[in-house]
Amino acid sequence: MDKIVNIYRSLCLIPALIEAKLDRSGKVVYSLWSHRNLEKSKTTKFLKHILLYPDLQKDQEFSPIDVSNELLSCVSPSERFKAVLRESDEKQYLEIWEHQNLYRTVDLNLLDLHGKVYCDGEFNSFHWSPNEKKLLYVAEKKAADAKPFYKRKVKEEESKKSTANPGEEYIFQQDWGEQMVGKKKSVIAEYDVENDTVSILEGIPDNVCPGQVKFSPCGQYVIGVGYETLPRKLGLIYCTNRPTKLFKLKDGKYEIISSDNEALRNPIFTPDGKSIIYFAREAKGPHMAGVELIQRNLECTNSADSNARKIIVPIVEEEMDIENDEKFFGLYYIILSKRCWGSENRLILSTNQENTIESFVIDLDSGKITRLKNEYGSLIVLDVYNDTILANSRNFLHTDVLVIGKLPPKGQEHSIDWIELTCRKKLDTLKNHKYEYLKLCQNVEDKVKNFSAIYVGPSSGDEKSIPLIVYPHGGPHSAFTNNFSLDISFSLSNGFAVLLINYRGSIGAGNNSVQSLLGRIGVSDVSDCVLATNEALKKYPWLDPSKMVLCGGSHGGFLVTHLSGQYPDMFKAVVARNPVIDVASMSIFSDIPDWCYVECGKEYTQVGPIDDEILLKMRNCSPLVHAHKVKAPTMLQVGSNDLRVPPGQSLEYYHRLKANGVKVIMHLYDDNHPLGQVKNEMDNLINTILWLNQHIENKN
Numbered sequence: 001m002d003k004i005v006n007i008y009r010s011l012c013l014i015p016a017l018i019e020a021k022l023d024r025s026g027k028v029v030y031s032l033w034s035h036r037n038l039e040k041s042k043t044t045k046f047l048k049h050i051l052l053y054p055d056l057q058k059d060q061e062f063s064p065i066d067v068s069n070e071l072l073s074c075v076s077p078s079e080r081f082k083a084v085l086r087e088s089d090e091k092q093y094l095e096i097w098e099h100q101n102l103y104r105t106v107d108l109n110l111l112d113l114h115g116k117v118y119c120d121g122e123f124n125s126f127h128w129s130p131n132e133k134k135l136l137y138v139a140e141k142k143a144a145d146a147k148p149f150y151k152r153k154v155k156e157e158e159s160k161k162s163t164a165n166p167g168e169e170y171i172f173q174q175d176w177g178e179q180m181v182g183k184k185k186s187v188i189a190e191y192d193v194e195n196d197t198v199s200i201l202e203g204i205p206d207n208v209c210p211g212q213v214k215f216s217p218c219g220q221y222v223i224g225v226g227y228e229t230l231p232r233k234l235g236l237i238y239c240t241n242r243p244t245k246l247f248k249l250k251d252g253k254y255e256i257i258s259s260d261n262e263a264l265r266n267p268i269f270t271p272d273g274k275s276i277i278y279f280a281r282e283a284k285g286p287h288m289a290g291v292e293l294i295q296r297n298l299e300c301t302n303s304a305d306s307n308a309r310k311i312i313v314p315i316v317e318e319e320m321d322i323e324n325d326e327k328f329f330g331l332y333y334i335i336l337s338k339r340c341w342g343s344e345n346r347l348i349l350s351t352n353q354e355n356t357i358e359s360f361v362i363d364l365d366s367g368k369i370t371r372l373k374n375e376y377g378s379l380i381v382l383d384v385y386n387d388t389i390l391a392n393s394r395n396f397l398h399t400d401v402l403v404i405g406k407l408p409p410k411g412q413e414h415s416i417d418w419i420e421l422t423c424r425k426k427l428d429t430l431k432n433h434k435y436e437y438l439k440l441c442q443n444v445e446d447k448v449k450n451f452s453a454i455y456v457g458p459s460s461g462d463e464k465s466i467p468l469i470v471y472p473h474g475g476p477h478s479a480f481t482n483n484f485s486l487d488i489s490f491s492l493s494n495g496f497a498v499l500l501i502n503y504r505g506s507i508g509a510g511n512n513s514v515q516s517l518l519g520r521i522g523v524s525d526v527s528d529c530v531l532a533t534n535e536a537l538k539k540y541p542w543l544d545p546s547k548m549v550l551c552g553g554s555h556g557g558f559l560v561t562h563l564s565g566q567y568p569d570m571f572k573a574v575v576a577r578n579p580v581i582d583v584a585s586m587s588i589f590s591d592i593p594d595w596c597y598v599e600c601g602k603e604y605t606q607v608g609p610i611d612d613e614i615l616l617k618m619r620n621c622s623p624l625v626h627a628h629k630v631k632a633p634t635m636l637q638v639g640s641n642d643l644r645v646p647p648g649q650s651l652e653y654y655h656r657l658k659a660n661g662v663k664v665i666m667h668l669y670d671d672n673h674p675l676g677q678v679k680n681e682m683d684n685l686i687n688t689i690l691w692l693n694q695h696i697e698n699k700n
């Protein structure tokens with residue numbers, strides 16, 4: 001056990017690259033990194049400064065600076081100011097720094113104008129006005145006063161006026177679900193730096209929660225994304241299908257400037273300020289799917305004008321040809337840096353492509369798409385300034401590497417040369433390992449037959465000597481990509497090979513693949529896992545078929561519990577984290593009940609009578625119906641605060657396995673769906689290896 005714990009401790013010290021930015025001179029790089037701090041049981045964030053020579057080579061690097069207590073930060077356009085949001089003793093403070101001196105400090109709690117500032121990826125905004133006089137951010141609306149029908153007043157309270165009506169203190173107000181507890185109604189706050197005042201912008205309708213707000217280039221109005229709250233709020237985290245509107249707010253006037261029935265995000269002004277680009281898809285269907293890149297001309301006052309809305313990149317159903325005779329599989333989960341424009345109207349972004357995250361240059365004038373050269377797994381763009389690009393080069397076997405390159409002229413983007421600013425290190429425990437992409441095809445009549453998997457493990461070995469973890473991803477509409485991962489590295493370092501399966505329904509392989517899984521969960525995804533496993537056994541003879549185990553979380557947990565029930569003699573042990581066990585009951589208690597309907601091939605509605613047929617279909621596609629056939633010892637790892645896959649799912653499975661004589665254990669954590677708290681992650685990863693080791697060796 002000590003060896004396993006020490007491996008985990010060493011992996012925790014490997015930093016992950018989060019952000020990077022060039023200063024205006026182009027001579028200094030600021031990079032933000034994080035790693036797990038086991039002593040504090042928290043994540044530590046630190047900032048590193050690198051000086052550059054004119055040819056972009058590294059001159060020198062300075063010691064890291066701990067910035068763990070910074071929730072948000074943003075440098076003003078001229079770099080005169082830096083705004084920082086900090087939290088201390090449950091209080092939030094807004095700081096404005098000028099040339100390394102503290103210029104303003106605002107105790108936001110003392111102002112009592114709004115609740116907590118939003119720092120999540122859905123609503124979060126921290127944006128300077130062009131003239132650097134104002135700062136925008138999004139916060140929770142101040143809670144209304146509430147009072148009981150009776151409360152004895154003290155003398156100090158008698159003079160206080162209250163607008164609250166008695167008996168309203170327990171009225172239910174819905175929040176935005178998993179990992180967004182307490183976020184019920186957002187407001188836009190504007191901090192005036194010169195006058196040191198905060199105000200709430202008026203004009204947002206009551207049924208809209210604003211987010212992703214920013215000033216226009218002229219500074220005369222604000223744009224943002226409005227999240228619709230009627231007829232109800234559905235969970236937002238990991239969901240790109242929620243109805244939203246692009247809005248313009250000027251002098252208290254709210255104007256919608258997007259089309260109906262869209263789910264959109266990431267609005268950005270083009271360099272000339274005359275239009276906005278954003279990413280959109282239909283506001284229904286699976287939670288993650290392909291999106292299109294849209295340009296909205298702000299000079300067209302009539303939204304019906306054919307010139308007002310232009311699709312730059314469509315949703316790609318299968319694949320399309322792009323520059324340099326390469327294939328492009330569409331836009332999915334979009335990673336955009338705060339600065340993302342190259343010269344000559346070129347947008348630089350990163351998105352899923354089969355088994356990696358790739359970065360592309362999109363020419364808005366011609367629509368041409370060019371992939372940036374990438375030789376090491378995934379490439380994620382972090383900053384673009386004066387055609388100089390900072391990016392994160394990462395893969396399963398190396399630590400994150402900060403790279404820099406100069407964007408070539410139009411038509412030559414693929415030839416970019418990358419310079420490594422930080423060292424590319426391969427872990428000692430992984431020196432004899434490799435990763436390999438497997439292209440797989442089902443011999444069926446389905447419209448979509450192809451899918452992929454990633455083998456990560458020893459490059460060679462004695463025949464049938466290496467145990468294998470079969471690992472399907474969650475979602476189901478997400479994907480494994482070639483990124484450094486602590487849990488995968490931990491498994492490899494403890495002697496396992498890992499098979500990561502991007503079954504049909506995964507993003508990054510054409511939108512038809514995403515849609516193909518709807519109505520077929522528990523069937524086509526399960527068969528893909530079996531085919532991938534069998535093909536891996538054929539391709540890598542050092543894998544031991546008698547020592548195969550299953551790990552997966554969420555929909556990955558759905559799949560591993562399906563596999564252990566449908567193929568009870570194939571796997572020796574199972575670890576399932578917050579698994580979906582019974583879709584029918586989940587449709588009542590989850591923050592995303594629509595998921596249960598859509599994945600079973602039906603449209604979600606609460607209007608009219610309950611459809612018994614769909615409830616039966618939900619039950620029949622669930623792992624619960626196979627629980628009585630399970631033989632493999634099963635460990636369940638469950639978050640007691642999980643709103644996405646409520647803990648009752650695992651509790652029912654636990655009792656059912658136990659009743660059927662299966663060895664089962666459940667760890668219950670005070671955590672939500674990802675089990676992401678450092679102490680909980682440490683416990684579940686170490687217990688995973690102990691559990692798997694115990695049962696592949698046939699120990700009791």
